[in-house]
Amino acid sequence: MSDTTPGAGAVEAAAAPAALPGTEAEPRVRGRALRRMIRQPVTLVCLALLALQIAVALAAPLIAPYDPAQPDVRNKLQGPSADHLLGTDDLGRDTLSRLIHGTRTALLASSESVAVGLVLGVGLGLLVGYRGGWWDRIGMRVADVMQSIPALLLALALVAVLGNGLGNAMLAVGLIFAVSFMRITRAVVLAEREKLYVDAARVLGLRSSGIMLRQVLPNVSPPIIVQASIALGTALLIEATLSFLGVGIDTSQVSWGAMLDASRQHVAEHPLLAILPGAAITLTVLVFNLLGDGLRDASSPRSADTPRRAGPAVELPADPAPKVPADALLRVEGLTVTDAGGAQLVSGVSFHIKRGETFGLVGESGCGKSITASAVLGLLPRGVTVRSGSIRLDGAELGGLTGEELRQVRGRRVGMVFQDPGSALSPVHTVGRQLTDAVRAHSTLSRKEAAERAAELLELVGVPDPRERLKDYPHQFSGGMAQRVVIAGALACDPELLIADEPTTALDVTIQAQVLDLLASLRERLNMSLLIITHDLGVVADSCDRVAVMYAGQIVEERTVADAFAAPRHPYTEALLAAVPHAGTDGEPLPTIPGRVPPAWAWPQGCRFHPRCPYATEECRSGAVAIDADGARCLRAAELDLAGAR
Structure with missing residues (x-):
């Protein structure tokens, strides 16, 4: 049985954290992340390049044709040949072999420094951000001191004290990275710790360490992934700079930075000596950065551009032309909105709002109410588009307007009140x-x-x-x-039209009444039209002249408020009215609607409400349903005697 209080699904979705390790949801989350990654060709290319570099680094002793440190002065500064495919340097060492072994040094240096930064920085950021108070103050003051020291300068100082060596240099770089990771993690945790899912975890009795690691950490991972990818590239550049200066690695190791240093005096006669290691550094840094962006988009539980699979093609009947009065301010006709996967979020929606009228749009969360309002204002999310239909404001078509033309409409002619x-x-x-x-x-x-x-x-x-x-x-x-x-x-x-999207959801009952009274008085005083989007039928009864009931992306009933409440003609309207508390329900459980609103890519065939409708017949399950002349989208509207508001 589902809760018929609209908005509950949206609250659950907003409050839910990422899937926890060890839960049944985790494989599904990983599967979605993998599918998102497959749809990102740039990310796949970067993954392939990184995998190739790792394979080259691991197999360097096996695939390098020569010892990269073995000089051969008789063959110095040779160009590409059958013996040396990329030529030799000023000491006769094989350039290809040095590039291959330099890959191992580059990846090792980057991974060492970022690993140090992640372990220290993310751990401290979680601690100070979640604990707050003195933990936060002391941690941030230490971070301020550490961040005032340039990374390259600290690395040089540590190398001077401990001696040359890749580990010493990367330890210094990792300490600086830890400060950046700590700041980013702390900033995101400060916001996440106030969310409902953290309070819910506390109520369940989870330990603070468990909440930080299993609840909060998965939700702060996207910005950390991006920062880690940037840090990998930065570490590679710092290592190359130190090696170029001759203080990064010892003589037994090969580095792309050291190769650049050795090529300085011979660029004119052998340009490949500088081009090849420089290109390797540039390509690797680019791979790190692009891969970080792709992994962030794929792994984020809130990824906004994930295309959904389209459901089966549904042939909708043409609704009869609505009767639109001459004084209609807003006319929406046949509005169909689809997402990136082709799923219809809104299907053939038509309604009008007269001048000075208050019009209500009501239904459970996920029925398409807010998407409809966003389409009117041209504020649809990325990947969501108006596929067909017309939106006219005082006779002027809003569909297809440019950004600047829409800006002239927003605020000046149409205003919007958001729910939070x-x-x-x-x-x-x-x-x-x-x-x-x-x-x-x-x-x-x-x-x-x-x-x-x-x-x-x-x-x-x-x-x-x-x-x-x-x-x-x-x-x-x-x-x-x-x-x-x-x-x-x-x-x-x-504005001529004010759209109020759930304007009282976040307010208590007394303040809700004040806000509704304010909107009603403003409408009368300013002679503007009002579109109220809500899931609260009490708001509709109090404030609206006419109401449209939405379900699964369609308007299923549109009538005056008095008629809809007294004698509903669609079973969904009857079910919503039955779930409204009233004076006679003391101690009695309220009726609920079985099941829940299906997602947009799984709209049912036939009447979209039939899986939850107690009056459904076989014809309802198979036949397409048009809205009738009296404003009801139900095949049995004429024969059903539905109960009104109690």
Whole structure:
């Protein structure tokens, strides 16, 4: 049985950490990461090149045609030949053999320094970030001191004290890398430790060490992977620089940097001596960096550009042309939105909003409500596109507008209120700065005039002492007041249409009522239209004139609020109404809808609600369903006697 409270699925997804080692989900996560990697040709090429370099490094004594340290002055500075494929250097040593053995030195130097940095830096970053307090203060002061010392200078100093040697040089580099890893890990952990899944782990009684290593660490891995790839390339460059200066490795080892040093006096007569090791260094650093980006994208549990497989082709019937009044401000007709894999997130959605009307869009999480609103504003995520349909604002088509043309629509004609004011406001700028920027983006007002307008907006939405509050930062506002600030920003340029996407989700019941009353009064005062996206039918009953119920990317019922609540015509609407608490449910369990909303790439054939519908027949499972003239997408709408709101 599923929880019919919409939004629960989104909260679970946002709160869930990456799969833990040893759980059943871990193989699935690894499989998805592998599939994502296979779809990244650059990453595959880099992996192949790195694997080739590792194989060459391991097999260097077997595949190198000559001893790389054995001089042969009789054959010095020879060009490529059958005996020496890449020629010889100033002492007659085989260039190919030295390149092969230099690969071992390069990979060993990079891996040693990064391993030291990862073990020390990530461990300390997890500790100070998770513990906070004095642990954090002391750790960051030590990091400040260490980071003030240039890596190359510290390496030179350590080599001077301990003597030449690859291990000594890379130890110094690893200590500097540890500071960078510590800072990055600590910064991400500070954000992760406040998330719900960490609190849930504490409630379950997990030890702090287990939470840090098994819960938090997998979620901070993407930036660490990128930093590690950069560090591998940086370590290689530092090793090559030290060897070029003659202080990095002893004479028994071969390094690409030492080869560059030996080639300086003979570049004119034998340019390959400098080109080959230089190209090897450049290629390896590039492979490290590109591979890090690819592994980050493939391993991240939040990877945004993962294409989904498209479900079976579903032939949708053409809905009858909707009756659109002449005073309609927004007209959405046949809107179909697909992701990168071809799955339909929204299928043939049509509705209109009249001037001065409040229109509700309701349904469980995953039904396509927010995607529909994002399509109206041209704010679809990367890889998600409008495949077909029309979006008209006061007769002007919004589809196909350029970025600058859309910017003129956003804010000026259409405003948006997001559900989480904490995320919608920049934490590093004052409220006054953010509102002033919004006003000036679509006007020629001076900064002083815009600030006065910002104060008027705060006063309009009921923020007390507005001129003083302009100087405050978002964290100085309560949740309800922060939401009022977001509404003020959306109203900065007197939009004709205001889209409120779950505007009361993060607020308590009392503040929810205040925000809804505020939106209603603003609509009447400013004569604007209002689109409220919500999963709360109480909000719809309180605020909306008409409502569209969405399920699985389709509108299944569109009617006036009074009609939909009194006599619903779609089983999904009836089920949602039955799950709403009311005065007579004290001590009684609320009805729930079995199952859950399927993902977009697995929409069912026929009526998309039929797997969860108690009234479904065989025809519902196989036949395509169009919306009827009365606004219901149900084959049995005329014969069913559905219960309304209790």
